[in-house]
Amino acid sequence: MTTVSVPTPTTGAPRRYVVADLGGTTLRIGGTAEGTDRVEAVRRMATEGLDRHRGLSTQDLQDRVVEQLTRELEAYLAGPEGAGASAVGVSFAGPMTKDGTVLAGPTLWGGPAAPLPITDILNRRLAVPVVVANDITAAAWRYASAEPDPFCLITISSGIGHKVFRKGEVLIADSGHGGEIGHWRVDPRADAVLCECGGRGHLGGIASGRGVLAAARRAAAADPEGFSRSALATSAHRSPDGITNEDLARAVRADDAFATRVLRDCLLPLAMAVNCVFTAIGVRRYLFIGGFALAVGPRFISLLGDELSRLGCFGLGEEEIRAMLALGAADDDHCLLGMARMLAEMLPAAAGSGGEV
CATH class of the missing domain: 3.30.420.40 (ATPase, nucleotide binding domain)
Incomplete structure (x- = not known):
């Protein structure tokens, strides 16, 4: 590297x-x-x-x-x-x-x-x-000039990508490898969710904006009663296929139970990815950008912090764990x-x- x-x-x-x-x-x-x-x-x-x-x-x-x-x-x-x-x-x-x-x-x-x-x-x-x-x-x-400590920038949008920066340097191979944590396989099952790259069980296929949307539609189809009680049902005209990312973000911001449960499930593997980077190289600053993360807003960080705190980060307390996570600029x-x-x-x-x- x-x-x-x-x-x-x-x-x-x-x-x-x-x-x-x-x-x-x-x-x-x-x-x-x-x-x-x-x-x-x-x-x-x-x-x-x-x-x-x-x-x-x-x-x-x-x-x-x-x-x-x-x-x-x-x-x-x-x-x-x-x-x-x-x-x-x-x-x-x-x-x-x-x-x-x-x-x-x-x-x-x-x-x-x-x-x-x-x-x-x-x-x-x-x-x-x-x-x-x-x-x-x-x-x-x-962000490089404003972040004095090593940091990891992660985008949650159509897919998921990341880069790690330390003392003004980005870790990347000349061959282009590195910075693609969205294609880390977090679900090894043969029937795991299909990623758009063609692989299965990749983080980006589960926790990206498109991944969370697909999960919400699957959950709505599998649990019509729970879906019917959600604000998503009204905005989607009672059709699981009518759910949009905008609907999801709005419902999570409003603490809708159904939408929040879907997002929590999708955020667990993302928390695992943050945990892996921290444990491997000790980075303690994670900035999140991308249309879906920013649309959900501070609640995205709060829910991700819940999952990361449950996993634990070796040597850190809960307050230290939550303090590692932040949103980038809201644009x-x-x-x-x-x-x-x-x-x-x-x-x-x-x-x-x-x-x-």
Whole structure:
């Protein structure tokens, strides 16, 4: 395992960047200036991948995603919002090699597909230099300067990913391995829940936003009486298939018993994952971002703290265990702001080559 430095951003004349965040559900593109903490003129659109076109092959989905990303970046650069941009930064929801090749996109195109040299593709198509990074690596740049102690950033959204940072370094292999705790197998049963990567029993298939939603629908179908007493029944028009992540988050925030029980069950393996990281390397700071975790809000941390406290963390008391867990900023700009900060520092070395950083 190698480490990659997370330097302090340099100072100088502000440059303008176009930054994009390609997730399993949504593609977002915006503009920002070097040294600022805001993203402007953000365009949001559904990702043309697995979430919208589940009947297509993995290769067809990969082709659709790449074409959409390239097309939308070209359009943004050509418009007034992208005028004067000196570089493009893209955060990508999947593991990458050091040279910028995407190895997998479980939430984007599902199972195995051809390795994707996304950095080379974008540098050939766009008129400015491009840097591409794993989405959680990018997001961490938003927090690295504000977190003096080692920390683990975990996203709970379409899937689950993480990165561990210590003294300005992120642990990641040049081959792209590391930071994919969502694909840790927490359920070894042959009939365990199927993950979108094709494996079974993976943490991301159980505790991600999509995983919790699937669990809620299964629970509603298996326990119609309990479901009928839940606020979810009203919002879903009495149909288990009508439940949405928004419904779930709202019900959990309101302490709905049925929805809370579903989430608790899904959070147990996530608590096991936090426990494993803590026990293995001693990190005592865990920040949670991602659409589902932030939608549930502080109650997500409280419920996760319950499960982690029940498991116990060797050498820590309950208050110390709960103090390890926190939510990130309550917005969806983590990757966009992080990419801008990465560009400000890494562009001189990365221009024209890009890659995982």
